[in-house]
Amino acid sequence: MPTIDRIDGYADELTAIRRDLHAHPEIGFEEVRTSGIVADKLTSWGIEVHRGLGGTGVIGVIKGKGSGSKRIGLRADMDALPMEENTNLKWSSKIPGRFHGCGHDGHTTMLLGTARYLAETRNFDGTVHLIFQPAEEGLGGARAMIKDGLFEKFPCDELYGLHNAPDLNHGEIAILPGPAMASADFFDLRITGYGAHGAMPERSKDAVVIATTLAQAIQTVVSRNVEPLQAAVVSITQIHAGSAYNVIPGDAHLCGTIRTFSKEVRTLVSERIRTICAGIASAYECAIDVDIRDTFNVLVNQVEQSKVVEEVARTIVDPAKVITRTQPKMGSEDFADMLETIPGAYFWVGHDGSVPVHNPGFVLDDKILPIGASMFARIIETRMPVG
Numbered sequence: 001m002p003t004i005d006r007i008d009g010y011a012d013e014l015t016a017i018r019r020d021l022h023a024h025p026e027i028g029f030e031e032v033r034t035s036g037i038v039a040d041k042l043t044s045w046g047i048e049v050h051r052g053l054g055g056t057g058v059i060g061v062i063k064g065k066g067s068g069s070k071r072i073g074l075r076a077d078m079d080a081l082p083m084e085e086n087t088n089l090k091w092s093s094k095i096p097g098r099f100h101g102c103g104h105d106g107h108t109t110m111l112l113g114t115a116r117y118l119a120e121t122r123n124f125d126g127t128v129h130l131i132f133q134p135a136e137e138g139l140g141g142a143r144a145m146i147k148d149g150l151f152e153k154f155p156c157d158e159l160y161g162l163h164n165a166p167d168l169n170h171g172e173i174a175i176l177p178g179p180a181m182a183s184a185d186f187f188d189l190r191i192t193g194y195g196a197h198g199a200m201p202e203r204s205k206d207a208v209v210i211a212t213t214l215a216q217a218i219q220t221v222v223s224r225n226v227e228p229l230q231a232a233v234v235s236i237t238q239i240h241a242g243s244a245y246n247v248i249p250g251d252a253h254l255c256g257t258i259r260t261f262s263k264e265v266r267t268l269v270s271e272r273i274r275t276i277c278a279g280i281a282s283a284y285e286c287a288i289d290v291d292i293r294d295t296f297n298v299l300v301n302q303v304e305q306s307k308v309v310e311e312v313a314r315t316i317v318d319p320a321k322v323i324t325r326t327q328p329k330m331g332s333e334d335f336a337d338m339l340e341t342i343p344g345a346y347f348w349v350g351h352d353g354s355v356p357v358h359n360p361g362f363v364l365d366d367k368i369l370p371i372g373a374s375m376f377a378r379i380i381e382t383r384m385p386v387g
Contacts, residue, residue, distance in 0.1 A: 025080030028135030113373030168350025195250030
């Protein structure tokens with residue numbers, strides 16, 4: 001099945017845009033160059049542009065043929081990750097410690113391809129709101145845009161988003177109706193013990209021993225407190241302590257994340273972590289400060305919009321490659337916050353390459369740019385037909 005011919009004709013330009021964005025990555029709320037490129041491209045195609053929503057967010061508004069009042073939002077995230085890249089590509093990151101390791105440069109480029117096509121053809125009856133969002137990677141970009149009045153200023157009846165997927169094959173498109181991605185909490189656990197000479201451990205309240213004990217104990221929350229048929233993940237992702245070979249540190253800092261699909265399990269896990277920290281603090285005669293933050297909600301795809309994605313996908317790729325997922329992802333996505341307000345759906349576009357996202361060697365396959373752009377465009381033409 002075909003992608004849209006006109007969008008296929010943009011392929012070389014889209015690839016050039018994507019690789020330029022890739023070479024100049026910007027992390028959350030710092031997407032000044034990226035949002036400037038987005039705004040300039042939209043303006044050059046005759047699209048109404050609004051800047052500054054949620055900090056560096058950009059909104060494009062396109063009105064179609066006819067007098068229809070329906071409004072649909074299409075969203076792409078723009079931010080990179082605070083990590084190094086080791087792909088050695090010609091267009092690899094030029095900014096140390098910054099890397100488009102999740103493919104948001106591709107998402108932005110796909111939506112730009114859709115924007116150009118819709119601006120040139122306007123073969124729909126209604127209004128499209130193009131939402132270029134900052135700071136998806138755990139910094140609350142969606143919430144910032146919503147707080148700035150995103151849906152009051154640019155109302156949407158439906159909303160769609162996508163993500164590249166190296167765990168799928170090229171040309172596969174996946175959609176999961178219902179709860180599709182987990183909620184996420186981030187946490188910081190700060191231990192205050194008592195430091196001492198490395199040769200005199202009896203004089204310390206050893207923050208390293210306390211930290212490792214705490215990290216092990218927290219793993220029992222999922223294995224021994226959460227009902228086995230309920231999904232939950234607790235991961236310690238950082239431990240910071242110490243500065244010398246012969247000094248027992250008095251302070252340590254643990255960071256991590258909680259992933260769940262229900263409010264009850266989410267509350268249980270948080271409460272158990274607090275209880276465990278209090279118990280270990282008492283046992284080791286130290287202080288443990290606990291900070292657990294609601295970062296992402298559960299992403300829920302509405303059945304109606306999920307069906308739209310499935311039907312449209314069958315016109316863009318081989319119908320045999322359209323997958324209705326039955327198993328949700330434990331990963332999280334702040335598009336969930338937008339879907340709590342507006343009914344919509346979030347889907348995945350498979351591509352070549354086996355290295356997962358958030359890995360220093362991740363490489364986005366540019367061949368999927370016309371696929372993603374065509375998906376967005378045909379959703380608009382399907383949901384807001386002319387005549």
